[in-house]
Amino acid sequence: AFIDLLAGYAMDRWGDALGGLGDSARLAVEVSVQEGLFATGLGAGLAELYRSRYAARDAALARRLVDLGWEGLAGALGLDISEDAGSPMLSTFPISSAGPFESAVAIMATVPALPSPYRKLSALVTACTDLCRIPASDDGVGGEELMRRVAVVLVRTGGLGGRVAAEAALLADLVPDGLIMGEAGYVLATLQGCLDFLEQHVGST
Numbered sequence: 001a002f003i004d005l006l007a008g009y010a011m012d013r014w015g016d017a018l019g020g021l022g023d024s025a026r027l028a029v030e031v032s033v034q035e036g037l038f039a040t041g042l043g044a045g046l047a048e049l050y051r052s053r054y055a056a057r058d059a060a061l062a063r064r065l066v067d068l069g070w071e072g073l074a075g076a077l078g079l080d081i082s083e084d085a086g087s088p089m090l091s092t093f094p095i096s097s098a099g100p101f102e103s104a105v106a107i108m109a110t111v112p113a114l115p116s117p118y119r120k121l122s123a124l125v126t127a128c129t130d131l132c133r134i135p136a137s138d139d140g141v142g143g144e145e146l147m148r149r150v151a152v153v154l155v156r157t158g159g160l161g162g163r164v165a166a167e168a169a170l171l172a173d174l175v176p177d178g179l180i181m182g183e184a185g186y187v188l189a190t191l192q193g194c195l196d197f198l199e200q201h202v203g204s205t
Contacts, residue, residue, distance in 0.1 A: 027178035
């Protein structure tokens with residue numbers, strides 16, 4: 001709400017100059033305001049607030065994944081990791097190699113350190129785009145297949161450095177509404193769905 005207020009103030013002051021651009025101009029102002037805020041101590045404080053608020057949830061998920069191990073994770077996600085499976089995800093096991101997911105793992109691992117919701121979201125979109133380029137065994141990479149791949153990458157990054165719940169909540173709350181559509185919205189929904197699945201179905205306790 002505070003960010004919306006600042007964006008509204010900017011539009012009131014410069015609305016005549018930007019009015020011709022309509023919604024695009026307002027979105028650009030919102031993103032610029034956010035970028036500026038998150039470059040200050042306020043942004044770091046907000047990020048730390050989310051990490052503290054979701055620390056217990058993130059720690060519980062991390063313990064589950066460690067207890068489960070790779071074979072258990074593969075079973076929970078419906079992945080065939082047998083030697084003759086021919087799956088493009090085979091080389092992501094064991095954890096010492098990310099195989100064809102290496103690029104997505106490297107990109108997603110940077111998310112917690114990125115300074116603003118917009119940059120975090122942009123990195124997630126890029127990582128998911130890379131995941132969708134990996135050949136699938138069927139006609140394409142659908143929502144369920146993408147969720148499986150994101151789940152593997154999340155585990156490979158240690159749950160975004162043990163902060164996946166905090167990062168997902170921060171993005172859900174602070175990404176400007178104008179960005180929650182199309183590809184970016186699909187990526188955010190996939191991330192949240194993946195987190196929910198891992199929490200609800202991975203591990204027996």
